[in-house]
Amino acid sequence: MIKTWELDANFRNEIMNEPGGEHLSACFQCSTCTIGCPIAEIVPSYNPRKIIQMSLLGMREDVLSNPDLWICAICQTCTARCPQDVRISDLLAAIRRIAEKEEEAGKLKVDSVRPLFEKAFLHQLEKYGRLFDMGLAMEYYKGKEGGSFIKGQLAMMKDFKDFGMRMFKKGKMGPKAMFPEKVKKKEEIEKIFEKVGEKEK
Amino acid sequence: MSEKKLAYYPGCPSATTAIEQDMSTKAVFEKLGIELSEMEDWNCCGAAEAEDPILVYALNARNLAIAEKDGLDIVTPCSICYYNLARTDKALREDEGLRAEMKDIDSSLEYKGTIKPKHILDVLVNEIGMDELSGKVEKKVNVKVAPYYGCYIGRPSETAFDDPDDPDLMDRLIELIGGENVQFSSMKTKCCGGPLMMTREDIAFEMARKVLESAKNAGADCIALACPLCGMMLDAKQPDIEKKLDIKVEMPVVYISQLLGLALGIAPGKLGLNKNVVSTKEILGKVI
Numbered sequence A: 001m002i003k004t005w006e007l008d009a010n011f012r013n014e015i016m017n018e019p020g021g022e023h024l025s026a027c028f029q030c031s032t033c034t035i036g037c038p039i040a041e042i043v044p045s046y047n048p049r050k051i052i053q054m055s056l057l058g059m060r061e062d063v064l065s066n067p068d069l070w071i072c073a074i075c076q077t078c079t080a081r082c083p084q085d086v087r088i089s090d091l092l093a094a095i096r097r098i099a100e101k102e103e104e105a106g107k108l109k110v111d112s113v114r115p116l117f118e119k120a121f122l123h124q125l126e127k128y129g130r131l132f133d134m135g136l137a138m139e140y141y142k143g144k145e146g147g148s149f150i151k152g153q154l155a156m157m158k159d160f161k162d163f164g165m166r167m168f169k170k171g172k173m174g175p176k177a178m179f180p181e182k183v184k185k186k187e188e189i190e191k192i193f194e195k196v197g198e199k200e201k
Numbered sequence B: 001m002s003e004k005k006l007a008y009y010p011g012c013p014s015a016t017t018a019i020e021q022d023m024s025t026k027a028v029f030e031k032l033g034i035e036l037s038e039m040e041d042w043n044c045c046g047a048a049e050a051e052d053p054i055l056v057y058a059l060n061a062r063n064l065a066i067a068e069k070d071g072l073d074i075v076t077p078c079s080i081c082y083y084n085l086a087r088t089d090k091a092l093r094e095d096e097g098l099r100a101e102m103k104d105i106d107s108s109l110e111y112k113g114t115i116k117p118k119h120i121l122d123v124l125v126n127e128i129g130m131d132e133l134s135g136k137v138e139k140k141v142n143v144k145v146a147p148y149y150g151c152y153i154g155r156p157s158e159t160a161f162d163d164p165d166d167p168d169l170m171d172r173l174i175e176l177i178g179g180e181n182v183q184f185s186s187m188k189t190k191c192c193g194g195p196l197m198m199t200r201e202d203i204a205f206e207m208a209r210k211v212l213e214s215a216k217n218a219g220a221d222c223i224a225l226a227c228p229l230c231g232m233m234l235d236a237k238q239p240d241i242e243k244k245l246d247i248k249v250e251m252p253v254v255y256i257s258q259l260l261g262l263a264l265g266i267a268p269g270k271l272g273l274n275k276n277v278v279s280t281k282e283i284l285g286k287v288i
């Protein structure tokens, strides 16, 4: 049931002001996005059309706390097929960013480890300019285990023991994988993160 | 192709998990007489994890600007790197304000839009062209292949260089080298689940399973692909998927550059064919 008194009429503008969310209001609810979505095929509750409808109605809390926001594979199938050019894949990313900001402000608990993973990824990038798989996995698992480095390491070894051995045997986890490759002009990368971060605030 | 030199953007997995893609790409271009000059001091494109478009534009403006200084078009073997480079190129070409915003972040992000980023598949088929390639084929690679395109080759439309529903660039290369494409249309462009691998392994494995089992049911000897994340999911993770879902697939997965390299008469070792996780031995036996 929709509780009209809880609707946030400004929610649609909030999304449309976020990069990627601009085309929200063009949706005419045809469901093409959902019919072709590979996630909807696997997870019965997953319905991008419905997320869009709820956003347009202003059901801010329900949308932002919906765990399904975090299982989009950003495959762009919906974007390619939408007759109204809603750009659903980018739109869902825009909604995820609003949810993350809410969480940072202590107003919401995001029900997914995805923000942790993405932050760990970007953190590697900020430090080295390139992806360092090992560092990413270590940081992500530490975060998943509530900030404990030891617990994180144990959980990571459990999950990746076989995979790690397999990669090692193929020469894909040699010395090159143990140390980060670094961009030389580090200051240029640091500038990007510093300034883009500032703009977002 | 007129230019004989391209800026090479290898992407982060090129030194580790997708080393065979990097090796085979370099070997193929060397054989074709096109110089790949690795971009000086390139940075990560942000992959699927940088969700803020402004951050994606900034990271990729730096890379585009590096190649632009040398006046070279960029070629990359990774579909995600390609997508990020291409959407940045497009956004910056169209939006003067955005260009200024980039320059404002740092002078190293100043990009004028005088070059083009391209995906290796696009360069091979549309730039070098089938005529030139067919003249260089030395061997018949007599395999049944499931050509798997995944995302970003045929979609989204602004950056796509092949059909969104039934792409055929890889199909054409496979025919050219004497292979046979199996019936695989419904799976060609379905997402492999890669972006969810670390956060929702259960869903990601189910997505990959569909691709792997369809290829098997279609009678393929191998899957061919052109993206290191797909390679990670379908090849490197295949034993984990088999174990978790209690299935047997044993489907070799190779990069299209590896298959093409075999046809061009390049030694398997130089193409990294011993680096794929699922054994490629049976494929090698079919090169004549």
Ligand code: SF4
Binding pocket: A026, A027, A028, A029, A030, A031, A032, A033, A034, A049, A052, A081, A082, A083, A084, A085, A086, A088
């Ligand atoms: S395909 Fe586009 S118009 Fe149709 S429901 Fe989805 S977002 Fe709305």
Ligand code: SF4
Binding pocket: A033, A036, A037, A038, A039, A040, A048, A071, A072, A073, A074, A075, A076, A077, A078, A079, A088, A089
């Ligand atoms: S981008 Fe997300 S919502 Fe769209 S089809 Fe892919 S998984 Fe579904």
